[in-house]
Amino acid sequence: MLSQYIISQVVNGLCQGFIYALIALGFAVIVGIVGLATFTHGEIIMIGAYASYYIFLACGHNLILGLLASFSASWIVGIIIYKLCYERFLEAPEHISLICTIGFSMLLKNLAQIVFGAEKKPMLNVIENQIYKFGPVEISKVQFVIMGTVIVLSTTMMIIFNKTKWGIALRSVSQNREAAALVGINVKQTSMIGNCIGCAMAGVAGMLIGIYYQSISPTMGATLSMKAFSAATLGGLTSVPLSSLGGVVLGLIENLGISISTASFRDVFSFGFLIIMLIFKPTGFVKRKGARP
Amino acid sequence: MKKNFVKKVTAVLLAGTMVASLVACGSTSESGNSATETTAVVDGTSKGTIKLGLVAPLTGVHAEYGQGFQAATKIAADEINAAGGANGYQLEIEVKDSAADPKTSADIVTQFCEDKDIKAIIGDFTSSACMADAPIVDQYQTVLLSPTASNPDYAPMSEYCFSVMYNQSNMAPWVGKSVIGKYMGVKSVAVMYLNTDWGISTNEYLLKGLEEAGVEVLADETYEENETDFSSVIAKLKASNAEAVCILDQGNVPTIINQIKSSGWNPLLVTQGPGASQQLLNLCGENAEDLIITDSSYITEDNPATKDFYQKFYAINQCAPTDHSLCAYNTVQMLAKAIVSIGDGEVTRESIKDALKTTSYDGMAGTVQFDENGGGVRQFLILGVEDGKYVVKEDYGFE
Numbered sequence: 001m002l003s004q005y006i007i008s009q010v011v012n013g014l015c016q017g018f019i020y021a022l023i024a025l026g027f028a029v030i031v032g033i034v035g036l037a038t039f040t041h042g043e044i045i046m047i048g049a050y051a052s053y054y055i056f057l058a059c060g061h062n063l064i065l066g067l068l069a070s071f072s073a074s075w076i077v078g079i080i081i082y083k084l085c086y087e088r089f090l091e092a093p094e095h096i097s098l099i100c101t102i103g104f105s106m107l108l109k110n111l112a113q114i115v116f117g118a119e120k121k122p123m124l125n126v127i128e129n130q131i132y133k134f135g136p137v138e139i140s141k142v143q144f145v146i147m148g149t150v151i152v153l154s155t156t157m158m159i160i161f162n163k164t165k166w167g168i169a170l171r172s173v174s175q176n177r178e179a180a181a182l183v184g185i186n187v188k189q190t191s192m193i194g195n196c197i198g199c200a201m202a203g204v205a206g207m208l209i210g211i212y213y214q215s216i217s218p219t220m221g222a223t224l225s226m227k228a229f230s231a232a233t234l235g236g237l238t239s240v241p242l243s244s245l246g247g248v249v250l251g252l253i254e255n256l257g258i259s260i261s262t263a264s265f266r267d268v269f270s271f272g273f274l275i276i277m278l279i280f281k282p283t284g285f286v287k288r289k290g291a292r293p
Numbered sequence: 294m295k296k297n298f299v300k301k302v303t304a305v306l307l308a309g310t311m312v313a314s315l316v317a318c319g320s321t322s323e324s325g326n327s328a329t330e331t332t333a334v335v336d337g338t339s340k341g342t343i344k345l346g347l348v349a350p351l352t353g354v355h356a357e358y359g360q361g362f363q364a365a366t367k368i369a370a371d372e373i374n375a376a377g378g379a380n381g382y383q384l385e386i387e388v389k390d391s392a393a394d395p396k397t398s399a400d401i402v403t404q405f406c407e408d409k410d411i412k413a414i415i416g417d418f419t420s421s422a423c424m425a426d427a428p429i430v431d432q433y434q435t436v437l438l439s440p441t442a443s444n445p446d447y448a449p450m451s452e453y454c455f456s457v458m459y460n461q462s463n464m465a466p467w468v469g470k471s472v473i474g475k476y477m478g479v480k481s482v483a484v485m486y487l488n489t490d491w492g493i494s495t496n497e498y499l500l501k502g503l504e505e506a507g508v509e510v511l512a513d514e515t516y517e518e519n520e521t522d523f524s525s526v527i528a529k530l531k532a533s534n535a536e537a538v539c540i541l542d543q544g545n546v547p548t549i550i551n552q553i554k555s556s557g558w559n560p561l562l563v564t565q566g567p568g569a570s571q572q573l574l575n576l577c578g579e580n581a582e583d584l585i586i587t588d589s590s591y592i593t594e595d596n597p598a599t600k601d602f603y604q605k606f607y608a609i610n611q612c613a614p615t616d617h618s619l620c621a622y623n624t625v626q627m628l629a630k631a632i633v634s635i636g637d638g639e640v641t642r643e644s645i646k647d648a649l650k651t652t653s654y655d656g657m658a659g660t661v662q663f664d665e666n667g668g669g670v671r672q673f674l675i676l677g678v679e680d681g682k683y684v685v686k687e688d689y690g691f692e
Binding site: 004005008009012013015016019110113117118119120121122124125129131138140142213214215217219220222223224254255258259262263264266267 | 352353354356357360488514515516517519520521522523524525526528529531532544547548551552554555556557572575576577578580611612
């Protein structure tokens with residue numbers, strides 16, 4: 001009985017971790033790969049979730065259409081954020097654009113409350129509630145979808161950023177804009193597309209989170225984005241797969257901690273682990289200090 | 294030439310004002326004749342305006358309730374003003390957003406208290422915010438009438454603190470003893486409650502009721518207000534093998550119910566806190582089936598008593614009102630009744646407080662009055678969800 005309980009808490013931890021990983025993916029792309037500071041990530045998640053919500057309302061529970069809607073809506077918001085918060089401040093100190101994104105995040109959150117309404121919206125039964133049993137392990141269909149998405153997206157991102165010419169160009173922009181411009185890279189456009197990719201990842205995460213928790217609200221991204229930030233920090237802020245790993249580890253630690261205490265201490269376990277980890281290994285899971293991929 | 298023009302304009306304006314005054318006097322007496330059922334008393338002339346402050350979470354996680362307060366208090370004030378005002382005084386409500394943050398709420402209440410025109414304050418939504426406001430209204434000797442604060446420690450904090458929401462020391466033991474123990478007839482229960490002043494005190498009183506009824510509590514788990522993933526708490530409750538789960542929360546109840554059902558567990562479910570809201574049914578769909586819910590009102594469009602309020606509220610907020618909004622409506626009506634009972638006396642912050650103590654209001658959902666501390670006293674219903682709709686299982690007075 002006890003082992004069954006521990007197994008279920010490990011599965012819950014893994015699923016929670018994959019949710020964090022899903023958000024951390026986009027965060028790692030924007031902060032780590034493109035080299036931009038952002039505090040709008042939680043709101044992009046919300047925009048992605050609402051885009052898919054309205055598509056599901058209009059066209060029925062079509063996952064592909066929902067995915068396209070959340071991807072493109074958050075991509076567009078990514079362009080707006082880049083134009084407003086980054087483009088004019090590329091040469092300015094980083095905290096200028098950081099503060100811009102804080103302001104923009106407040107604007108988005110409050111606009112969403114006005115436009116979409118402050119109340120939660122239901123996102124019921126988009127993916128059938130089916131539970132698979134593997135011995136003592138029980139996993140639902142939606143949990144499978146989330147785990148699969150995280151694995152596919154982080155692998156794809158890793159290949160794009162490490163193996164393709166465009167990915168390498170993007171990384172070079174984040175390392176040295178002037179040098180990148182000198183070798184013929186369109187710095188502004190490359191940064192913008194990188195930011196949009198990160199935002200689109202968050203948008204897709206928003207849709208999946210909405211499906212998993214079966215409801216969405218204008219404030220849904222706030223808490224999750226803090227955890228994603230922690231997960232990306234654990235991943236050294238520069239690596240997409242390691243940021244995902246950071247998310248999974250955080251989720252596991254939180255849920256195992258809750259199983260021996262109460263859910264009120266959730267943040268104590270996750271942020272406590274982050275602090276201890278950074279004290280003893282400031283680079284997170286990354287091997288080299290200050291390494292850029 | 295210019296002088297003549299000014300004279301003409303002045304004459305026309307004066308004539309216009311006189312005609313407007315006559316029309317206004319006529320309409321006031323007319324509405325006064327038909328306003329025998331309302332709290333408004335019309336003496337033919339307007340004595341001026343009484344300003345009330347409303348502090349409510351218009352943004353943040355409780356925004357839907359704060360916006361409900363705003364709409365409901367406006368409806369009540371409009372009705373009273375249209376019927377001639379409260380004892381001839383027109384009511385005006387100044388609204389400020391606290392985001393349910395106790396510190397912001399305390400700042401706003403201080404601003405209201407500093408404004409001598411404001412005679413009483415309505416709000417806030419959470420007990421935590423109201424308890425932060427209590428020392429301030431006590432210092433400034435201004436009434437703070439909360440629509441929803443139900444922590445029993447709140448109203449006794451000051452003679453100026455009132456609440457129209459029932460007190461958890463009355464309702465929660467009743468839920469434990471009469472609803473879970475007697476109506477549901479279960480032998481064991483697992484409880485999950487919100488880690489706030491409201492949640493902690495409700496849980497304490499619930500446990501007393503459960504103990505009285507002889508119901509075994511196999512798990513008693515708490516969580517934070519901004520929690521989104523309840524799977525680890527649910528796994529704990531599931532491992533306890535309890536017959537029923539009792540959820541003490543407001544906004545998180547639909548998420549918790551959905552996550553319990555998604556985990557493949559199907560216990561009996563009972564909740565105290567969210568009220569019989571359409572929003573809960575929308576968010577849970579089939580998952581809400583057979584849920585037992587306790588409330589002190591049941592507001593629908595079909596109920597003749599609540600139809601008018603429902604329609605007016607829906608026109609403003611595009612969603613159905615909950616008991617919280619009805620309570621906000623009641624606060625304005627009760628303040629108006631208190632002002633009426635002051636009669637010819639001067640309407641001051643002090644006289645409103647004295648009058649409010651003995652005020653009772655017979656509204657859409659029965660009689661509302663205050664206990665000796667200023668806490669709300671109301672009656673309760675047991676409702677169940679059947680085929681996606683609320684059904685009254687036990688009427689007022691079930692013990």
